[in-house]
Amino acid sequence: MWEFADHWLHHDQERLPGGNTLLLQWRYMSRELSDRVKGGYVSENDAPEMLGDVIIEVTPDGWIAREWKAREHLDPERDAICPIDHRKEWTHANSIAVTPGGQWIVSFRHLDLMSRIRFWRYLLGDEHFDADYWLTRVENEPA
Numbered sequence: 001m002w003e004f005a006d007h008w009l010h011h012d013q014e015r016l017p018g019g020n021t022l023l024l025q026w027r028y029m030s031r032e033l034s035d036r037v038k039g040g041y042v043s044e045n046d047a048p049e050m051l052g053d054v055i056i057e058v059t060p061d062g063w064i065a066r067e068w069k070a071r072e073h074l075d076p077e078r079d080a081i082c083p084i085d086h087r088k089e090w091t092h093a094n095s096i097a098v099t100p101g102g103q104w105i106v107s108f109r110h111l112d113l114m115s116r117i118r119f120w121r122y123l124l125g126d127e128h129f130d131a132d133y134w135l136t137r138v139e140n141e142p143a
Contacts, residue, residue, distance in 0.1 A: 004058050012095045014104075019060045022104065024093045026051040029071050039080035040087040040110070051089040055096065055104065055117075068117060070108070081110045 006025065014022040034050040055068040070091045081087065092110040099105060104117040 017065050019056050023056050025054045027054050036076040052091040053091045085110045
């Protein structure tokens, strides 16, 4: 049995073939970034800092091997919250899945957006080094 306790985890997780686990986590964003996020409705009891999504990859020993922060890859002005959703969270990831090629597919409910996240891996000798992530917007196509 495996356990990773964090009260900011939410909605979904995905076990990777190598034994690590992808988890969706909320983290507070800065007030400056929160103020730049477009859309959503304001409530009088909203905190000045919104929550943003982070994907963490956790080893079987409980170490965070890497993380991907939505705030570093999405645009708060272009990626606006749906008008009928609140402003407590910006992206609100609902699900994560991994393709056979190792790319991450994430559904961001508040943005009406599905994204594919790829990352580049460099090989130096016997060592692998992860570099930048690459986000691809997955557009809805007519049936």
